[in-house]
Amino acid sequence: MARFQINQMMKKGLILILFIFSTTYARAGGGWVSGKGKGFFKLSEWWVVADAHYTDTGEIDPNVTIGLFNTTLYGEYGLSDKVDVLVNFPVFSRSYSNLIRSKTTGDVIAPGQSVNSLGDTELGIKYGLIRNKAVVVSSSLYLGLPLGNDSGGSDGTLQTGDGEFNQRISLDISTSFPISNFNTFYSINVGVNNRTQGFSDEFRYGFETGLIVNKKIIGIFRLQGLKSFKNSSFTETNGASLFASDTEYLSYTFELGYEIKEKYGISANMGKAFSGNLIFANPSYSIGVHVKI
Helix, strand or coil: CHHHHHHHHHHHHHHHHHHHHHHHCCCCCCCCCCCCCCEEEEEEEEEEEEEEEECCCCCEEEEEEEEEEEEEEEEEEECCCCEEEEEEEEEEEEEEECCEECCCCCCEEECCEEEEECCCEEEEEEEEEECCCCEEEEEEEEEEECCCCCCECCCCCECCCCCCCEEEEEEEEEEEEEECCEEEEEEEEEEEEECCCCCCCEEEEEEEEEEEECCCEEEEEEEEEEEECCCCCCCCCCCCCHHHCCCEEEEEEEEEEEECCCCEEEEEEEEEEEEEECEECCCEEEEEEEEEC
8 A cells, every 4th residue: 555655656657757748859850940930840649657656766666547638739830031930839638547446345446537638838949150161050949838737636736737837948959861771860959947835956968860762751769867866855755756747767769751742751660668666667659740841
C-alpha cells in the first residue's frame, strides 16, 4: 500500500514531464528560419502508455498503468526574413489511469479514471542571428501558457498541464551538407527554462542529425537532455520534491518522414529515455501530417 501511495503522488509529475517531451521538441527548423511568408504546419498525435518509471534515484519501479494522449497543432511562420512566430497547441489532451484491484480479495482499491481537456500551450518567436551561411544560428523565446488541467481526476493526480507560466530561451546552431547521394543536416540546441509556482528551473540541451534521400525520405535521430537547477520551493515531510519538479533525463528519438508532394508529408517517431529521475521508462510514439507554404 505504501508503494501505491507513492506512485499516485508521483503520477502528477510523471505526466507533466512527458507533456514537456511532446511539446518541446516539435520544432521543424532548428537554426534555420522560414523566410518571409513561408511556414511549416503539422497536426500530430503523440501518446505513451506506461507501467514503469525511473525513481528519484534513477532506478526502475512499476506503477499503475498510466496513459497520456496529445493531439497537437504545431506551426512556424516567417513574419520577415529574420523572424518566425511559433505555436505548439495541444487541442485535445487525455490522461488516464487504470483501476487497481486487490490480488487477495478482488476488491477495487482505486478506480480507473481519466480527464480530457486542452493541453498547456507554447507561443514562441525565433530570430535568425546568422542566416544564409554554411552554419546558421537562431535564438528563440517561448512562453508556456497553462491552458491544461493540472489537477484532474478524483484525487487530483491526472494532468494535461502543470498549472504554471514558464519562459524559455534557447539557441540553435545548424548546418547541412551532402554526403555521397544524401543530403545531411545537424543541429545542436541549448536553453534555460524559468518556471514559476515554485517549480525548479531547468537547463535543456539537444542534438539532432538527419539525412534526406531523393528529396522524399527523411530520417532523423535526436538526443535530448534536461538538468534541474534543484531550486524548487516544494518540499515534503520526507524531503522529496513534489510533482517531479527536479526531474532529469537523457532520451533519444528516431523519426522517419516521407514527402508525398513538394508541400505535403507524413512522419512517425518513437522516443525513450536512456536514463532519468521521475520519468516513465516506457517509450512514447507519434504520427503526424504536415504542410509547407
